Amino acid sequence: MDVTGSGFDNSWSADRLFAGPGETRERLRRTDWAATPLGPVETWSVELRAAVRTVLPSEVPMLLWWGPELVQIFNDAYTRVLGAKYPAAIGEPGAQCWAEIWDEVGPLAEQVMSGGAATYTENQPLYLLRHGYLEETYWTFSYSPVQDEDGNVAGIFVATTDVTATVLGERRLETLRQLGTVSTAGGDDPLVDACRAVVRVLGDNGQDVPLAAIHLRREVVGGTGDDEPEDLVLVGAAGVDDDGEFRPARIPATDVTRHRVRASGVAFEPAGSKAVTEVRLCPLIVTGHAEPVGVLVLGISPYRAFDDAYRGFVELVTAKVSTLVTDALAYEFERDRAAALAELDAAKTRFFQNVSHEFRTPLTLLLGPLETVREQSEDESPADRREAIAAAYRAAVRLQQLVDGLLDLSKAEAGQLLPHTEPTDIGQLTADCVSMFDSAAAQAGLALRTDLDEASGLVELDREMWVKIVLNLVSNAVKYTRSGSVSVALRQDAGQLVLSVTDTGVGIPAEERERVFDRFHRVEAGGSGSGVGIGLSLVSDLAAALGGSVDLDSAPGRGSTFTVRVPRIPAPDGATPRADDRPIGAVTSFGDVEQREPSVEVDGSNERGADGHRILLVEDHPDLRAYLTRLLQEQGWDVDAVADVESALKHVAARTPNLVLSDVMLPGRDGIDFLRELRSEQSTARLPVILLTARAGTESTVDGLNQGADDYIVKPFQPSELVARVRVHLEMSWLRETLITDSELESTHLRTALDTRTTLSQAVGLTMAAFQCDADTAFDRLASYSQNRNVKLRDIAAEVVANFTAGTDRE
Numbered sequence: 001m002d003v004t005g006s007g008f009d010n011s012w013s014a015d016r017l018f019a020g021p022g023e024t025r026e027r028l029r030r031t032d033w034a035a036t037p038l039g040p041v042e043t044w045s046v047e048l049r050a051a052v053r054t055v056l057p058s059e060v061p062m063l064l065w066w067g068p069e070l071v072q073i074f075n076d077a078y079t080r081v082l083g084a085k086y087p088a089a090i091g092e093p094g095a096q097c098w099a100e101i102w103d104e105v106g107p108l109a110e111q112v113m114s115g116g117a118a119t120y121t122e123n124q125p126l127y128l129l130r131h132g133y134l135e136e137t138y139w140t141f142s143y144s145p146v147q148d149e150d151g152n153v154a155g156i157f158v159a160t161t162d163v164t165a166t167v168l169g170e171r172r173l174e175t176l177r178q179l180g181t182v183s184t185a186g187g188d189d190p191l192v193d194a195c196r197a198v199v200r201v202l203g204d205n206g207q208d209v210p211l212a213a214i215h216l217r218r219e220v221v222g223g224t225g226d227d228e229p230e231d232l233v234l235v236g237a238a239g240v241d242d243d244g245e246f247r248p249a250r251i252p253a254t255d256v257t258r259h260r261v262r263a264s265g266v267a268f269e270p271a272g273s274k275a276v277t278e279v280r281l282c283p284l285i286v287t288g289h290a291e292p293v294g295v296l297v298l299g300i301s302p303y304r305a306f307d308d309a310y311r312g313f314v315e316l317v318t319a320k321v322s323t324l325v326t327d328a329l330a331y332e333f334e335r336d337r338a339a340a341l342a343e344l345d346a347a348k349t350r351f352f353q354n355v356s357h358e359f360r361t362p363l364t365l366l367l368g369p370l371e372t373v374r375e376q377s378e379d380e381s382p383a384d385r386r387e388a389i390a391a392a393y394r395a396a397v398r399l400q401q402l403v404d405g406l407l408d409l410s411k412a413e414a415g416q417l418l419p420h421t422e423p424t425d426i427g428q429l430t431a432d433c434v435s436m437f438d439s440a441a442a443q444a445g446l447a448l449r450t451d452l453d454e455a456s457g458l459v460e461l462d463r464e465m466w467v468k469i470v471l472n473l474v475s476n477a478v479k480y481t482r483s484g485s486v487s488v489a490l491r492q493d494a495g496q497l498v499l500s501v502t503d504t505g506v507g508i509p510a511e512e513r514e515r516v517f518d519r520f521h522r523v524e525a526g527g528s529g530s531g532v533g534i535g536l537s538l539v540s541d542l543a544a545a546l547g548g549s550v551d552l553d554s555a556p557g558r559g560s561t562f563t564v565r566v567p568r569i570p571a572p573d574g575a576t577p578r579a580d581d582r583p584i585g586a587v588t589s590f591g592d593v594e595q596r597e598p599s600v601e602v603d604g605s606n607e608r609g610a611d612g613h614r615i616l617l618v619e620d621h622p623d624l625r626a627y628l629t630r631l632l633q634e635q636g637w638d639v640d641a642v643a644d645v646e647s648a649l650k651h652v653a654a655r656t657p658n659l660v661l662s663d664v665m666l667p668g669r670d671g672i673d674f675l676r677e678l679r680s681e682q683s684t685a686r687l688p689v690i691l692l693t694a695r696a697g698t699e700s701t702v703d704g705l706n707q708g709a710d711d712y713i714v715k716p717f718q719p720s721e722l723v724a725r726v727r728v729h730l731e732m733s734w735l736r737e738t739l740i741t742d743s744e745l746e747s748t749h750l751r752t753a754l755d756t757r758t759t760l761s762q763a764v765g766l767t768m769a770a771f772q773c774d775a776d777t778a779f780d781r782l783a784s785y786s787q788n789r790n791v792k793l794r795d796i797a798a799e800v801v802a803n804f805t806a807g808t809d810r811e
Helices: 023-030 046-055 076-085 099-113 164-180 190-204 308-380 383-413 426-435 438-443 463-479 535-545 622-633 645-654 671-680 698-706 719-741 748-754 760-771 775-787 793-810
Strands: 062-066 071-074 119-129 134-147 153-162 212-217 232-238 278-284 294-300 422-425 447-452 458-461 485-493 496-503 549-555 559-567 614-618 638-642 659-663 689-693 711-714
Touching: 023 076, 046 062, 046 071, 046 134, 046 153, 062 076, 071 076, 076 153, 099 119, 099 134, 099 153, 134 164, 164 190, 164 308, 190 212, 190 232, 190 308, 232 294, 278 308, 294 308, 308 383, 383 622, 422 426, 422 463, 426 447, 426 458, 426 463, 426 485, 438 447, 458 463, 463 485, 463 496, 463 535, 463 559, 535 549, 535 559, 614 622, 614 645, 622 638, 622 719, 638 645, 645 659, 645 671, 659 671, 659 719, 671 689, 689 719, 711 719
Parallel strands: 447 485, 614 638, 614 659, 659 689, 689 711
Antiparallel strands: 062 071, 062 153, 119 134, 134 153, 212 232, 212 294, 278 294, 422 458, 485 496, 496 559, 549 559
């Protein structure tokens, strides 16, 4: 109790005032307070004792400054923020304890002690010397005055919170976010540009990254001088003075490994910057590279310990930079690949242009003489010769149109498909184009209808482009329509010319409609299998060149409607169309719309000539079908010619032929499907089948033979070769079937040898065995029979039977 009346109570000792658990209170009890400006604890004022009793129990780090010297008393929670300053900070004046930051906090304390209001400071950076080095820290704290009984400020309550981790975390997260915005696209050198952008971002966070540099392998970025291909060269650095140089500018490849960079003998020193004392060398790992493609050099702040949080930040930065380098390398690869593809595309366009131009000279020399011969032979040549010349002329015209299509396609790909408009009577021009198909439609049994708006009048239009659009669409409609009609309509709608071509043909499946305008794409389902897939693509390109578009509405079995819309630009007043208003490049026969003929009806007769052979020809091209029919009939063979597999199957069912000559690419089911079906039936399993196709190459031939074909002939072919092959297979089939059905032959050995389809090589082997001769003699014997009709195959068969029978009896 106070016995002096001075306000002091001698009963308050250090043990009583600082009583309680904890190492800090123990230190406070043992402190010689008499040696401090506060004097013995027993002499402390009531206000001081009350302040102490307020500070010590708090879980918040609290510091009490008392008296003019701001002598320090603090609780156990505050001890943890003092570091090496504890325990000397107990009873020590504030200015002495916090000398390194007194310039920042001293004025605030003086303001409160002089009677000012309390202060509050948030996220205050303070460089503290508490762990043997000057440490970057951040604090939120308040200074609150403590008054004595006279109302004067006797001390200061300091409540403080260490927010260093929060501030550093936010700052590092922002750096990572900024790294995420670095673009790896654009510029002449995306990789180097991205690396320099990275070091700029890192340089903006000079507190965590006082130094940043990126070295990359010379083989990745290119290099000059005496560097080895795998040496690492500097591509960007930040954190040096404007006139400083970062060293080293090159890291030898021998100092780089998969997981780390050895810095033996390498001095990383940013000239002009003395603050950085430690650097971390982080390998940049890129997928697909066995070794690091570079190294990221990061300076470590001398004001922060390299703890787990700092290490995690460096690892995240390294991972992010590695990703950026990976992306930049991938972008460069794709850019180079795109450039290569663009060059390849340009080379393809040049090739198309050159080939198209080069083809025109021989085509001119072909078409001109053919036209002359055709005109001269109109009256004086036999009908079959006139038809042959006409077929050759149509084929040459078709070839010219394909060449023209390739040339237009090359122009479209090169961006050179530019319209040259002129006053055009659009209705008359469209009618002229459609009229070219009158005979083809009539021959096919189709109704060709037109509904053209006569009020369309004169318009500014590229006539040649419009002609090609109309001819391609109507040609396709006639070609793929087996029965019904083709309708062509032209109308005006909202300032546009709308052309519609509707057919009742096979239609286009839904999965094909998206690709029908792609270059070189052919719709196989229900189609003829012919063409090169440029017609509709060219229509799309031409419509786009005219400022319009083309749409498709189609369904299998229902037909198709192609609709072209282009802007209608009225011709100027007084304008007149071209005097010769016929379609440009008009010819008497267009595209794939050749002469068509109805399928031959099967009469069910099995009769044939006594010595004749019947051949079933399956070919969808009318001119080629007619040519092959004439060629085979000239050899004395009966020929049934059809255009598709379904018709061929009807013929086989009604009248089995001696041989099938079939094209591979046919409308609907192809020749391979036809072959499989023939081989699956016992009655036709041994029927000779020769495939005829335009697909050249060993692989195609092997594939056809593997499917069970007896022979495989590639177009174009020599007529004599085709006839010779057909004759050999006919005769070998006759020989095979004659021997197999001979009732006098009971030899199991002979039946096993002959009860198979016999190819030419097997026939030679059979003849060698039968006549005990070598291969050359056997082949000559077969060839002699094929060329000399006086040698009867039945006699050869008898001799084969006799020899085999004699050999079997001997066994």
